[in-house]
Amino acid sequence: MTGVTGVTRILPRSFLYVPGNRPDLFAKGAAGPADALVLDLEDAVPVPERAAARREVIAWLGGRTPGATGPEVWVRVSPDFLAEDLGAAVRPGVQGLFIAKCSAEHLDAASQMMSALEEERGTSRLDVVGLVETAAAVRDLARIAAHPRLTTLGIGEVDLLGDLRMTRSPRTAAAVDALRTQVVMHCSAAGRAAPVAPTSTDFRDLAAFEDSTHHLLDLGFRSRTAIHPSQIDVIHTATSPSPETLAQAQEIVDQFSRAKGGITLDAQGRLIDAAVVREAVETLARRR
Numbered sequence: 001m002t003g004v005t006g007v008t009r010i011l012p013r014s015f016l017y018v019p020g021n022r023p024d025l026f027a028k029g030a031a032g033p034a035d036a037l038v039l040d041l042e043d044a045v046p047v048p049e050r051a052a053a054r055r056e057v058i059a060w061l062g063g064r065t066p067g068a069t070g071p072e073v074w075v076r077v078s079p080d081f082l083a084e085d086l087g088a089a090v091r092p093g094v095q096g097l098f099i100a101k102c103s104a105e106h107l108d109a110a111s112q113m114m115s116a117l118e119e120e121r122g123t124s125r126l127d128v129v130g131l132v133e134t135a136a137a138v139r140d141l142a143r144i145a146a147h148p149r150l151t152t153l154g155i156g157e158v159d160l161l162g163d164l165r166m167t168r169s170p171r172t173a174a175a176v177d178a179l180r181t182q183v184v185m186h187c188s189a190a191g192r193a194a195p196v197a198p199t200s201t202d203f204r205d206l207a208a209f210e211d212s213t214h215h216l217l218d219l220g221f222r223s224r225t226a227i228h229p230s231q232i233d234v235i236h237t238a239t240s241p242s243p244e245t246l247a248q249a250q251e252i253v254d255q256f257s258r259a260k261g262g263i264t265l266d267a268q269g270r271l272i273d274a275a276v277v278r279e280a281v282e283t284l285a286r287r288r
Helices: 025-030 047-063 079-089 104-121 135-137 141-145 157-163 170-189 207-217 229-241 243-259 274-285
Strands: 014-019 035-042 070-078 096-099 128-134 150-154 223-226
Touching: 014 025, 014 229, 025 035, 025 047, 025 223, 047 079, 070 079, 070 128, 070 243, 070 274, 079 096, 079 104, 079 243, 096 104, 104 128, 104 141, 104 170, 128 141, 135 141, 135 157, 141 170, 157 170, 207 229, 223 229
Parallel strands: 014 035, 014 223, 035 070, 070 096, 096 128, 128 150
Antiparallel strands: none
C-alpha cells in the first residue's frame, strides 16, 4: 500500500524541546508523555555553554540502555557549529536531527558529515527536519524540500518573523498562514512527510495552544513542537484521529484494496483516488 499511495515517514505527534545544558531534565523528559524528546544544542543554550551541553548530551546518550523504551530521541543542531553538534548528536539511540536555520547548503554539509559518522559509528540513517527560519529559506523552499537527505520541514516562527521584520498580530495572521502554507505545499510537492508545526512560547495559555494546534492541523501539519510538558497532552488530543475518522479511513483503504487498482467510490459516492488513499493510510498510522 505504501508504494501505491506514496505515504512517507509518519513522524511523532509531539516533540518536546529540552535544553542541552539541563541534563537534570533529560531523564524526566524521556519518562514523560512526549512522543519524541529533542535535546537542544541551539537557541535554548547560551553560546558559552554549548561545548558543555554537547558533553552532557554525549554522556546521557552513552548511558542509555540499547533499545530503551520511551520517546524517540532527537537533537537540534546549529549550522554555526555543525561539525561539533553532529559529532555529539550522530550516535546510537538517536532517531533524527532538527537543523536550525536550515538551507540547502547546510543540508549538503550536514549530509556528508552525517553519512561519514553513521558509517563510522554503525548507526542507522537519521531522519532530518529542516527548520525554516530565514527569508532566504522561504525563497529556496523548493530546493531545500527536494534535498535527498531531508525527511520534512518545520518552522521556527520567532526567528522567521524577525528576519522578515514582521510583527505577529491579528493584522498579519493571513500573512503568517501564507508562509506556513508554502512550507506545507513544498513538502507535499517533494513527497516529504507532513511538516512539523511550530510551538508557542506561551505555555501557560493552553486554550490558545489547543486552538492554534487545530488550526495548524487544518493547514496540513501533523506534528508539533513543544517547550513545556503541559503542551504535550494538548498536541496528542488534537492530532489523534477520532474513532469516526479512523473508521472512515479504514473503509477507504479497504475499498481501494478490494478494487485492486480499479475505480472505486467511498460510502458517499465520492471517487477514491491515490491522494485520498494516502491521507487515509496516514490517518490510520496516527492511531494511538
